[in-house]
Amino acid sequence: MRWRPQRWKPTASKKPPAMTTAVANATDARGSGPVPAPRGSRSTAPRGRRRLVTALIFLAPALFLLGVLIGYPVVYSVWRSLFDASGRNFVGGANYVTMFTDPATFIAIRNNVIWVIVAPITCTVLGLIFAVLMNRITWATAFKLIVFMPMAISMVASGVIFRTLFQENPDLGAVNAGLVAVHDAFSGGAAYPGARPRADNTTLVGTGGAVESATTVHTGQSQDFPLVGILGDTVPAAAADAVPAKSASGTEITGTVWLDFVKGGGGVNGQLGDGKKGLPGIEVDAIDSNGAVVASTRTGNDGTYVLSGLKAGDYRIGLPASNFAASYSGVSWLGPTLVTAVIILAYVWIWAGFAMVMIASGLSAMDVSLQEAARVDGASEWQVFRRITAPLLSPVLIVVFITLIINVLKIFDLVYVIPPGSSLPDATVIAVQLWTVSFGGGNDQGLGSALAILLLVLVLPFMIINVRRFRMEREQ
Amino acid sequence: MSSVAPVDLPVDRKTERQLARGEAAGANASAKRVKRRLTSRTATIAALIIAILWTTPTLGLLISSLRPAKEVATTGWWTIFSNWGFTFDNYVQVLSAGNTQLTMGEAFLNSIAITLPATVIPLVIASLAAYAFAWIDFKGKDWVFIGVFALQIVPLQMALVPLLTLFSRGLNVGGVQLFSGLNQGTSYSQVWIAHTIFALPLAIFLLHNFVSEIPRELIEAARVDGAGHGQIFFRIILPLTMPAIAAFGIFQFLWVWNDLLVALVFADGTVAPITKLLAEVTGKYGQEWHLLTAGAFIAIVIPLVVFFALQRYFVRGLLAGSTKG
Numbered sequence: 001m002r003w004r005p006q007r008w009k010p011t012a013s014k015k016p017p018a019m020t021t022a023v024a025n026a027t028d029a030r031g032s033g034p035v036p037a038p039r040g041s042r043s044t045a046p047r048g049r050r051r052l053v054t055a056l057i058f059l060a061p062a063l064f065l066l067g068v069l070i071g072y073p074v075v076y077s078v079w080r081s082l083f084d085a086s087g088r089n090f091v092g093g094a095n096y097v098t099m100f101t102d103p104a105t106f107i108a109i110r111n112n113v114i115w116v117i118v119a120p121i122t123c124t125v126l127g128l129i130f131a132v133l134m135n136r137i138t139w140a141t142a143f144k145l146i147v148f149m150p151m152a153i154s155m156v157a158s159g160v161i162f163r164t165l166f167q168e169n170p171d172l173g174a175v176n177a178g179l180v181a182v183h184d185a186f187s188g189g190a191a192y193p194g195a196r197p198r199a200d201n202t203t204l205v206g207t208g209g210a211v212e213s214a215t216t217v218h219t220g221q222s223q224d225f226p227l228v229g230i231l232g233d234t235v236p237a238a239a240a241d242a243v244p245a246k247s248a249s250g251t252e253i254t255g256t257v258w259l260d261f262v263k264g265g266g267g268v269n270g271q272l273g274d275g276k277k278g279l280p281g282i283e284v285d286a287i288d289s290n291g292a293v294v295a296s297t298r299t300g301n302d303g304t305y306v307l308s309g310l311k312a313g314d315y316r317i318g319l320p321a322s323n324f325a326a327s328y329s330g331v332s333w334l335g336p337t338l339v340t341a342v343i344i345l346a347y348v349w350i351w352a353g354f355a356m357v358m359i360a361s362g363l364s365a366m367d368v369s370l371q372e373a374a375r376v377d378g379a380s381e382w383q384v385f386r387r388i389t390a391p392l393l394s395p396v397l398i399v400v401f402i403t404l405i406i407n408v409l410k411i412f413d414l415v416y417v418i419p420p421g422s423s424l425p426d427a428t429v430i431a432v433q434l435w436t437v438s439f440g441g442g443n444d445q446g447l448g449s450a451l452a453i454l455l456l457v458l459v460l461p462f463m464i465i466n467v468r469r470f471r472m473e474r475e476q
Numbered sequence: 477m478s479s480v481a482p483v484d485l486p487v488d489r490k491t492e493r494q495l496a497r498g499e500a501a502g503a504n505a506s507a508k509r510v511k512r513r514l515t516s517r518t519a520t521i522a523a524l525i526i527a528i529l530w531t532t533p534t535l536g537l538l539i540s541s542l543r544p545a546k547e548v549a550t551t552g553w554w555t556i557f558s559n560w561g562f563t564f565d566n567y568v569q570v571l572s573a574g575n576t577q578l579t580m581g582e583a584f585l586n587s588i589a590i591t592l593p594a595t596v597i598p599l600v601i602a603s604l605a606a607y608a609f610a611w612i613d614f615k616g617k618d619w620v621f622i623g624v625f626a627l628q629i630v631p632l633q634m635a636l637v638p639l640l641t642l643f644s645r646g647l648n649v650g651g652v653q654l655f656s657g658l659n660q661g662t663s664y665s666q667v668w669i670a671h672t673i674f675a676l677p678l679a680i681f682l683l684h685n686f687v688s689e690i691p692r693e694l695i696e697a698a699r700v701d702g703a704g705h706g707q708i709f710f711r712i713i714l715p716l717t718m719p720a721i722a723a724f725g726i727f728q729f730l731w732v733w734n735d736l737l738v739a740l741v742f743a744d745g746t747v748a749p750i751t752k753l754l755a756e757v758t759g760k761y762g763q764e765w766h767l768l769t770a771g772a773f774i775a776i777v778i779p780l781v782v783f784f785a786l787q788r789y790f791v792r793g794l795l796a797g798s799t800k801g
Contacts, residue, residue, distance in 0.1 A: 051614050054705050058608035061601045062680060063620075065673045070627050073638035080637060130526065136519035145787060146527045149534070152783035153776045154734030156751045160758055160772040161533045164540060164765060172552050172765070174536060349533065410631050413736045417755050431633050431737075438637055439741060445637045452634045459631055467626050 074456070081449035095450035104425060105451065108433040111340055112458075115347075115411060115429060120404035122348050124397060127355020132385070134360055144360070148353035155350070159417030162346040166333035176330025183328045192235075192279060195227045195324050198260065198269060209321030212287075216314035220248050223317040226260030226270050227279065235259060235277055242278035242303040251310050253317060257282050258303045278303020282323045286315040336426035339419045343427060346414055351407070355400045362396030363389070406462050409455065430455050534776075541566055541769035548766040566770035573767060574753055575760075577745050580771055587733055587749040587778075590664055594671035594732045595725055601672070602679030602724075603687075603717060607709050609680065610688035611695060621684070628677035636741050639670060643742070667743045671732050679724055686720035687713055723789045730779050750775045 084091045099105050130147055134140045150158060167173030170180040197204035197211055204225060205214050217223045222245050242258035257279045260269060267274035284305045286295040294315070295307045307317070333342050366389070374384050390397075412431040419427040428436070430451055438448030539553040542562045551559050571581040578586075609621050643666045690713065698708050714721075739752040754771050761767050 051612055055608045055612040055614040055617075058604045058612065058705070058709075059620075062605035062624075062676055065601065065669075066624065066627060066676055070630060070635060070673055070677075072642075073635035074630065076638035076641070077634055133519050133523045133526070136516055137523045138520075139523075143523050143527055145784075147530050148787075149780070149783060150530070152730060152779040153534070154736070154751050154779065156734075156736050156755050156758075157537075157772040157776045158533075160754065160768050161537045163758070164536065164769060165533055171550065174532070174552055174554060177552055177554070349530065353530075410633065412633070413755075416736065417758055421759065431631075434633050435636075435737070435740065439640075445641075449637055452631070452637065455631045456634055463626060463630075467622060 077449045077452045077456075081446060081453055083446045085444035085446055087445065091446065095447045098447055099450050099454060104428065105430075105433055105437075105447075107426065108428045108430050109454075111427065111429045112409065114340060115344065115408045116405055119344050119347050119351075119408045120401050122344070123351045123355045123404055124359075124401050126348065126352040127357075127359050127400065128393075128397070130352065130356040131359040131363055132389075134356065135363060144353075144357065147356055150350040151353050153350070155413030156417050158346055158350055159414055162342060162349075162418055163334070163420075166342050168330065168332050168334065170330045173330070173333070175333065179330045180328055192227070192230050192282070192324055194229045195279075196229045197226065198228055201226065201270060209324055210318055211324075212318040213316055216289075217253055217317050218314050219253055219310050219312050220250050221253060222248055223253060223255040224272075225255065225257040225319060227257065228259070228261050230259055230261075230279075236280055238301050239277045239280050240302040242272055242276050244272055245304040245306070248306070249308075250312060251308060253286060253307045253310060253315065255284075255305060255317070256303045257284070257299045257305065257319065283320055285318050285320060286310060287318055288313070288315055334418070334420055334423060336423045339423045339427045343414050343418050346418060347408070347411065351404060355404070358400045359393065359396055362393055366392055402462055402465060406459055409458050409462075430458075537769050537772060540765060541773045543766065545764075545766040548769070549763075566766045567774070570767045570770040570774065573757065573761075573771075575756060578748065578753070580750065580753055580757070580774065582746075583748055583750040583753040584774060586664075586743070586747055587751070590667050590671075590739075590743065590747070590749050591729055591732045593664070594668050594675075595728045597668060598672045598675035598679050598728060599721055599725055602676055603683050603714065603721060604709070605676075605680045606683035606687045606717075607705075607713050609684045610690075611708070611713075612705065624677050624680050628681060632674050632737060635670075635674075636737075639666075640741060643669075664743075664747050667738065667747065667749075670738050670742045671735070674738070675728050675731075679728070682724055683717060683720055686717055690716055719789075726782065726786055726789050730782060733779060 080087070081095050082090060082092060084094070100109075130143075134143055137143060153161075164172075165174050166176075168176060170176040195211075196206050203214050203223075205212055211225060211227070213223050224245075239259075242256050245254035245256050248254040256272065258272065259277045259279055261267075262274050262276055267276060278299065278301060280299055280301045280303065282299045282303075282305075284297050284299060284307065285293045286307045288294050295310055297305050297307055299305045307315075331338065333339070370388050370392075371384050374388055379387070410431055411429055412435070415427055415429050415432045416435070424432075434448050434451040434455065436442055437451065438445045442448070536553045539556055540548055542564070543553065543556070543559075543566075544561050544563050545566065547559050547561055548566075571584075572579050574580050574583065605624075609617065609624075694712060695708060698712055703711070733749075734751060735749075736751045736755055739749050740755075743749055743752060750771075754775050757771055758768060
């Protein structure tokens with residue numbers, strides 16, 4: 001419901017809805033209202049008293065609940081934080097000392113700092129990009145719904161979603177599955193973990209995971225690599241029966257790398273034939289006397305390789321360790337080091353939509369004539385954005401940013417749900433720590449109250465900014 | 477465009493409508509022009525990629541929750557085409573799973589029983605207060621109002637310990653018991669009260685903004701006709717404020733439904749809502765993804781329905797309430 005007394009000003013209706021701006025405070029939410037709330041000036045004493053009584057009747061339930069149940073807790077928390085876990089012994093500032101010396105709470109504070117630095121800025125920037133994009137596509141409403149949808153979901157459910165996405169097993173976790181697919185596409189070669197020459201093979205040596213020829217090989221000669229220790233199913237389906245390499249020219253060294261083992265037995269160790277498979281995709285290096293790799297190639301499907309373009313001389317031929325490393329299986333996302341990053345990502349997934357909608361409503365309330373004029377004058381889209389749109393938008397951006405900071409300082413649900421028990425100590429934040437020490441096992445409500453005070457102190461500056469902005473708006 | 481006709485030009489109804497139409501058409505045309513020029517292929521592609529990225533997590537959850545347990549344990553949801561198979565077993569199973577005190581199905585009902593009163597009660601109280609702040613003059617009004625405004629940013633966490641103490645032990649002042657405390661674990665009342673007080677500052681502030689925009693003439697006229705504050709409130713304020721009340725109501729509904737922290741502290745035992753049970757089950761069933769995904773989807777289905785059905789109000793309400801918590 002909008003009140004539009006001046007009906008010939010269509011711009012009045014273009015303002016974002018009152019509810020949007022009410023908390024935003026950025027644009028004048030009350031601007032289109034015809035009359036501000038009445039300010040008392042004509043009241044005489046008895047009427048004033050009667051009005052006070054009436055007001056009290058209307059306000060009583062609210063003020064009672066707020067006073068008893070929010071005002072009292074703040075005072076009680078300060079008082080309670082000066083007592084120990086039992087609540088009977090006065091300990092002064094001991095809880096506060098504990099708070100800053102206890103490693104667990106210290107990690108919580110550190111993580112909160114990381115959160116405040118990373119999350120609000122990421123959400124705001126993404127929101128800005130999305131909002132600008134939204135203005136340039138024909139399906140803006142659908143896009144808005146899609147990006148905004150996560151805000152409807154509880155953080156607990158989002159936590160479950162992100163836990164499934166970031167599972168370590170690449171067969172189950174979508175993100176690791178993607179990483180492995182990309183990794184395998186770029187690394188090209190197949191991996192043969194555990195492959196090695198037979199112990200009685202004197203022409204090859206295994207050093208630090210790599211396999212090398214025991215002696216140097218002269219150009220024009222060949223060097224074979226019969227390997228064992230490979231599980232049958234890690235040999236790619238493309239592998240063909242191994243064949244002897246073609247003889248090498250004066251600038252080449254050739255050879256074959258094969259699996260020196262036949263399923264079901266048979267064959268002569270170290271000899272080709274009898275259906276032994278070549279090992280495709282293995283990297284083969286020629287190393288000169290200085291230890292430098294001068295030529296490198298990969299084996300074909302039949303296991304043969306040709307190192308060409310060599311200067312006549314002696315080389316060691318090696319298969320580097322990368323061929324035999326365990327295959328890449330993704331990243332341990334929910335481990336201690338990365339878990340906070342994953343939780344922040346989940347937060348961004350949820351709150352970028354909020355930033356987008358706020359900024360988009362700021363954009364649509366904007367008078368576009370300036371931008372139009374700049375474009376007519378030949379400004380590029382980037383210049384228009386950088387010099388006109390962004391500065392005009394800055395009040396909205398600041399509101400979004402401050403809102404997100406307040407929100408992030410109090411983050412709880414996501415951090416409570418996403419990390420597995422083993423990495424929760426590394427992901428913890430103040431709100432989670434507060435809950436843990438007060439209710440979730442710690443049972444020390446004195447320390448919990450001290451953490452509550454810390455949280456209040458951290459939120460306070462932003463609260464003051466909000467109140468000040470609100471008062472300025474009222475006085476206008 | 478405002479120059480089409482002077483404000484006080486006398487026109488009959490028909491002409492007026494016609495002018496309004498013309499204005500709307502003009503606005504539409506220019507908007508379309510601007511839009512067409514700015515629509516670009518790069519933007520469309522980028523938006524498409526973002527849309528896919530943003531939908532995938534939820535889609536994956538939905539698909540996983542519908543796959544047979546054996547498949548979920550060994551393959552990812554993106555292999556659904558090579559490992560085809562759908563089932564509702566996970567949902568049937570998870571609805572009867574839970575902890576020793578209650579099942580997921582019961583927790584779902586608890587969520588409803590908690591959410592509805594916790595949405596209505598604060599709205600009633602807040603609209604009364606909003607009216608008083610907007611239309612009754614009394615000493616110190618501005619300061620009280622600013623105090624209420626400031627309260628909305630006090631972290632919820634702050635009130636947990638004191639409130640719990642209050643609820644469990646009651647309040648004694650000078651040996652007189654003012655409040656005897658509430659029985660924990662058996663009633664919803666402490667969750668309702670907790671949600672109500674955490675909703676009030678924001679609700680009062682938002683509704684006040686709206687109520688104070690009602691034209692003064694309307695209220696003056698009612699006063700001249702002899703209406704008291706009560707009549708004005710019920711006959712004028714409430715009907716006119718309905719859109720704002722609806723928007724905030726939706727926000728509060730979702731906020732309470734999705735809340736975990738208040739539930740963890742105040743909803744023990746048999747009154748726990750679905751979020752709390754889901755969080756518990758996440759720890760307990762760690763790797764039983766077929767149950768977890770089905771449970772999570774049950775928890776989000778109501779918010780999603782509300783979101784898609786009422787998205788216009790929803791957006792307003794949610795933006796308005798973003799600093800809460």
